[in-house]
Amino acid sequence: MTSQVRGAQLARLLGQWHSLPGRRRSPDYAALASAVRGLLADGRLPLGVRLPAERELAQALRISRTTVTAAYRQLRESGHLASRRGAGSWTMLPGTHRVTSSGLWTPLDDLDMIDLGVAALSAPPQLLSAARAATEDLPRYLGGAGYHPTGIVELREAVAEAYTARGLPTSADQIMVTSGTQHALDLVLRLALAPGASVLVESPTYPNALAALAARRARITTHGLALDGAGWDAELLLGSIRQGRPKLAYLIPDFQNPTGHLMPADLRERVVAAAHAAGTDLVVDESFVDLPLDATPVPPAVASFDRHSRVISIGGMSKPYWGGLRIGWVRASAPQVQRLAAARVGVDMSSPVLDQLVAVHLLAEAPAIVADRRAQLTAQRDALLGALATRLPDWRVCVPRGGVTLWAELDGPISSALARAAEEVGVRLAPGPRFGLDGTLERFLRLPFTLPAADLVEAVDRIAAVRYGLDRAARPQWREPAVIA
Template identity: 50%
Template sequence: MRFLSAGQVAKLVNVPREARPYYRALAGAVRGAILDGQIPVRVRMPAERHLAEELRVSRTTVTSAYDQLREQGYLDSRQGSGSWTALPDPATSADNPWLSGNDDGLLQLHCAAPPAPSQLHQAMHEAVDDAARFGMGNGYDPMGLAALRERVAAHYGRRGVATRPEQILITTGSQHAMQLVMSLLVGAGDTVLVESPTYPHAIDVARQRGARIAATGVSHEGWQADLLAGALRQSGAGLAYLMPDFQNPTGALVDEATRAAVAGAARRTGSTLLIDETWAELALEDLPRTAPMAAFDTDSRVISIGSASKLWWGGLRIGWIRSTEALTRRLAAQRATVDIASPVLEQLVVARLFDRLEETRAERCRTLRASRDGLVAALRRHLPGWEFTVPRGGGTLWVRLAEGGATPFAEAAATHGVRLAPGPWFGLEGALESYLRLPFTQPPAVLAEAVLRLAAAREQGPVGPRPADTLIPMV
């Protein structure tokens, strides 16, 4: 098939007459048909005027729907050739929830970011007082303030990995840390191994470097050491980005035996392991403390990154890298291509929060546990066909839908006031369409309301063909 007529498209899409805004519902229906295979990829769509006439809507409405599909990567318009169906790059298309603002009035279930802890206000006041003595300097320290590096190093020591402050580089968040490491160690054509599913921004960074991306599966139980080792060997990956601690999005916690086995596999293959510990402090059950991946590193192949964003607050754009002293200094020099130093005041705030680590962690885990349990109860009551494993820590549920695709369901959920992160954003080449990531970082009441709206979106289901006797204006 090389093209579709307006009549054929009208039969394939089934938009409720009462849908508002209609252009968004039309775009969602076309997108769902593409994802389901009802509309093939690389076929020409009818002209906007012809489809508007067939649907008896305004041409502006169809134009708006086509515009949205182009932005999302489902249409490719060519001068003089019309609009052709396509599949987007799942990590970089325009409807990636991480690339959109939060001002659309929807409940934001695409973002796994908790609110600030109660201790933040006092820590900020103390940091302002601390800042006075730094004002005589120029404020630039590519390595980060000594006071914060000392606290991060001491925390690694308490976790069982002896660390000097010289091994710590303070960054402007964990995303910045990831960018620095890959910009130094990954070149065009190199292979980067990631988990599937994984944190989408890791895929973004690897793609920006021109890397070839390979994937290895991760389940609610974590990695399978033999499969991960085989993936390292067969892909020839020079770097692997992994999350052993309450993995985002599955919530998996990898046991120490598997960590040791993977560290050994990295030694044999000559691979570097970039370990994201952003969620490591957020165990929600009484679990034995698991040693960091760095504890199994015997030849400096593990680089660890952490962040203040989940334990404390995303508005504190402070993260860190733990590596060898030599590599840390190379990374500090490399950061001049991105920025010069992280903000002094934010570093001082995080230093003060490290002094309150136990208190703030207990508060965060208490609120996350209540939200997790509330979300689980609401899902089991209102959406019992959805499958998930309750994570023992972290901030997200990885949910398998009973039927249908996550991307069209996310579009339907938006019409009910909930913004979702469908599974394909966490994988490669459109995989994971049966999954959603549902964070439990908002209060239980918000999550309960969100689940009610999701249940309504689920119950709406398909509807019969709408009457075509009047013109529906653009809304």
Template identity: 50%
Template sequence: MAEAGPFRRGEGAGRTDRSVGSRQLAAMLPDPAQARPAYRHLARAISALILDGRLALHVRLPAERELALALNTSRATVTALYDLLRESGYAHSRRGSGTWTALPEGRAPSGITRLLGPQDPAIDLARAAPGLPEQALLDALVQVAPRLAEHAHTPGYHPYGLPELRAAVAERFTRRGLATVPEQILVTAGAQHALTLVLGLLCRPSDRVLVENPSYPNALEALRRARLRTLSVPVTDTGWDIEIAESTFRRAVPRLAYLIPDFHNPTGCLMPDEERVRVLRAAGRCGAWLVVDETLADLALDVPAPPPFASRATPGGAGQVITIGSMSKTHWGGLRMGWLRAPARLVTELAGQRVATDMGGSVLDQLLAVSLLARAGELLPARLEQLRRQREALTAALAEQVPQWRWQLPPGGLSLWADLGAPVASALADRALDHGVRVEGGTHFAPDPGLFEQRLRIPYTASPDILRDAVRRLAAAFAEGPAPSRTGRREHWIV
């Protein structure tokens, strides 16, 4: 196996210029001839890219002449486009240094607004986020109150995580088939926090990172903000293209790969054991780190819950695997409890990385997590049965209301990846708002622009009655026929 050096930083990755090239930006924009006036059409698209984070803030836009050539339009159109961006607050100019992206007063990036939730009465199908049963939370609060009082006499800082929670998570990994000690566990404020810490320690701007296509939007956003170069591997309704993955590891030698092998978000696919072994071997040969997101691993609806990905590694090979997880999907996102499993030395380095911005999580939340994890054998089966009922209600309603749509029934996870049969997802999502449903088109799950316009991710985390009502409204919106997407009208709420 090629030796990466366990904690080598990216090599040869010099400073990345804070600018976007004309061809790069043009590839992210629609054809100017699609709508008139073209400059307004393009301005709406750029503003949406900025709000989505696909076009970063404080980045220099191409010179007018260069962008006009890349878009095959007139310079006057680009001049008007930039003027409109400045007027609306999405850009500003510095004398002698060009035009730069900006955030208008009163607007927030969609990464914030999607977590705040809709501020209207629409049925929310954009967030795959189940709630925690009220009684379970109350019982846990009663149980941990005396223990919290005991901790009140200590400083309360635990940069590695509360010792009893680290032990509980380690025991969970061991029970699932991967022997783990508490020193290999770092408690984080969710899986996204864990991923961000890993990227900050192991990667530098312009490093290559292998990702699935499609993938989890918030993870893709973290990679963009770290200014990393993504190399995408297809995941279809039938699973991963492992030959492309092996070729990408061999030819591109990525610094790191981010994978969701368990009930993949958004497709719901489960990676077979033999493919996991092939990925481990391919990553090992080129010395790439594997960051494996197992947030959904416990949500097995039709198959046994899979063992940890790292358990398939050969002796010594698991040292290049970082496993991240959280309680957001199995319990409640409001707990903000996650973790990572990694070699003990790397855990120590990541804890050092963490204290620069976050000296440790809430002791109360961690005590609640210990209590809830101890009751997983009681709480999880009820959650799984509820998800099965909701999935059945959703698929039955879709088959009745929109029989032309197609999907593969996922063996676990929280959502369907529906194929609409035509590239109308963004327009449908816009119209669905008028019918009282908030849903996101597949383009938000793509590492590259313009893909999955024929797809919707539809979570089954709401009650059966609400899901049936939502599908009736979606069907009514779909029946209205094609219409141009009103880019910039919607906010995005993907979890």
């Protein structure tokens, strides 16, 4: 069944579409069409969603219906919109585009793009030897059906040992292996969140988490993070939990995505206590916990303060190891793990055995692999910071103490416009509004430092060139926008 976006919703997503830099001489209908394409490009407006009727959108935007009619016509001509008399208009994939591995779409000719939309590293050299060793281990599993809803015991034990080494005693019965961290989150939401339930998230936060919550029709409230300092305002966060009493809170305390903030130990303890008092379940995303930089000490796991099974931790191998190895996990109480496994059977049965065996061998080499990753990321982060300081000195950036991303405050509310302009010079960006709700965060941009230093410097050079030309551009000639991941 096709979902629908109402006029007021689309108006909030569009934000200040009529006053973006670089469209002073562009007709209103063309600017509106470009803004809608931008929402499609960065995933804020899904494919296959029905747009509001022309009259409804015109009223919501306080513009003439003629402008909306012309914008919809342009979107149909570019292949972004399909219409049928009496049935409405819905978004679609243009024929000149392809669906990427992220599930979003991008132009067919964007294969040479410097992609700053993806915050992930290439595979470590140890992956090949781990894969060879895994194939030698595989025969002992071939006599069975190959279905392991909670994961093979060797991997569950290895993950449990890693938690124990962090000071959080964990048994294999408390671990469920999933097909990546996003899959782990989806399973937890299926178990813990009824449609329409209230959820508290940080702002900004991970876009795919927002998408998962939207799929559950959650009522989302946000806690805003500061650019600098500790990030979290302790009293505001605790007050949001105590007074709002959300059913669930999704937090990224370890090098938060996208800001890079690290939650202090005392706040972790207080958050768990507040959640217990409010009846709130905490879903803690630990995707970046293995990637502290500059010898930054990592506080105890949030779950180490939990005495009432209120904390469910999720993590995986995508960030420190490789995104192509779809291995994630959930750490929870043993009964919760069994309930998750029962719910999983109706989704995908289990994760691939061979991938899990590869993960076992990579985790055995974790100290060496992670040390190399930290050194690599430190050098690339510093190269990106240096390029930004030289070419875009008016941007404000808080140096992250870990993780893989910078969260930059721009010199104006231009994030979406800049992302569209950067496509023209071969750079894909993740604009700030992707990490929030309803078109906010236009003054911010996420910049990962997962590419080689030379690529990062080149990308900043290109971004600076289009930034300085954005305000004085007479009429933008947008090509078909590409999607970030």
